[in-house]
Amino acid sequence: MAEYFIACARSGLAPGSDGWWDDEVAFLNPWGFELGEIRTPVLLYHGRQDRFVPFAQGEWLVGHIPGVRAELTDDDGHITLTERHLDAIHAWLLEHMD
Numbered sequence: 001m002a003e004y005f006i007a008c009a010r011s012g013l014a015p016g017s018d019g020w021w022d023d024e025v026a027f028l029n030p031w032g033f034e035l036g037e038i039r040t041p042v043l044l045y046h047g048r049q050d051r052f053v054p055f056a057q058g059e060w061l062v063g064h065i066p067g068v069r070a071e072l073t074d075d076d077g078h079i080t081l082t083e084r085h086l087d088a089i090h091a092w093l094l095e096h097m098d
Contacts, residue, residue: 001083035064041096042068045085047076 013020042065046058055072062070069092076084 001079005079035061036066038065043071043089043092044068045071045073045076045081045089047073047078047081049075049077049080052078 044058044061044065046053046055046061048055050058058070058072062068062072071085071088073081
């Protein structure tokens with residue numbers, strides 16, 4: 001899994017680090033919309049064992065995104081979500097394709 005994430009990081013950063021910078025700046029600035037305005041289906045997975053993103057952030061998002069389908073798990077961390085739930089995520093995406 002580590003090799004996969006390293007390859008993804010290399011590929012994603014190959015054109016430059018502007019996208020990564022934009023992500024970090026987004027933490028500090030308004031996004032240009034309110035979460036309550038979201039009308040697109042949203043699937044949110046978050047694990048209580050995540051050491052990168054506080055679990056309370058996932059809970060907060062669930063309370064602010066209308067109609068969100070939330071999968072808040074006790075046993076997952078930041079990376080195990082991909083390992084354990086990718087099939088379910090792909091199935092959900094296929095169900096919601098236009």
